Amino acid sequence: MESFFVSTGIVALAEMGDKTQLLSLVLAARFKRPWPIVLGILVATLLNHAGAGAVGAWVTHWLGHDTLRWVLGLSFIAMAAWTMVPDKLDEDTAVQKAAHGVFLSTLIAFFLAEMGDKTQVATVALAARYADLWPVVAGTTLGMMLANVPVVLLGDKVTKKVPLRVVHAVAALLFLVLGVGVLAAA
Incomplete structure (x- = not known):
């Protein structure tokens, strides 16, 4: 269960202010259909x-x-440093039209935006660290949903009230503690 809880917490914190969270906000504003967006993100x-x-x-x-x-x-340790760098949403990532429907547009845009993202890299590292694939994937997915569903459902209201600097600092500290802990165990 440790791998599940650590994965959930780290990804939920690392996702705050991330480009995929910004994409969630863009999708919610553009389509105004939260449940197909949430399902596409999932x-x-x-x-x-x-x-x-x-x-x-x-x-x-x-x-x-x-x-x-x-x-x-x-x-x-590198993830700790990377977490402190705020993301911006690339214009190429934003969905321009819902030609394939809200769900499919969200699925494609979100999948592509997550490629090489810090939460994807964190998932690789966590799965290697715990050697426990499914609890890590379930935890990172839950962390992603905890960070993005409120943005889809509540939009701008959530992102304005959450102090992203503090959230990024806490996530960076968690990554740093994990990194130092792994190295110290050597």
Whole structure:
């Protein structure tokens, strides 16, 4: 259960102010149909994080124990630094038209926006760290939903009340603690 709870917390915090959270806001404002958007985010996240988790599990089998420990420790420390850099939504990522419907447009846009994103990279690292694929994927997906569903349902009201600097600092601290903990266990 530790892998599930750690994955949920880290991704929920890391997602605050992230480009995919901004994309959620854009989708909600553009389509004004929250439930197909929420479902599109859920499916895109499950697919994306299952793939990322599989990569993390694969890395665990191919790297030696000592090498993996160093890679993971340094990856978590790098994620701590990366979390402090606020994201901007690229214009290419924003959905211009709902040619394929709200759900499919959301699924595609969200899946592509999440590629190479810090929460995807965190999922790879967490799956490698815990070697427990499904609790990590379930936790990172829940964390993603905890951060994005309120934005879709409440829009701008949520993002204006949450102090993103503090949230980013807490997420960075968690990544740093994980990184130092992994390296110290060596």
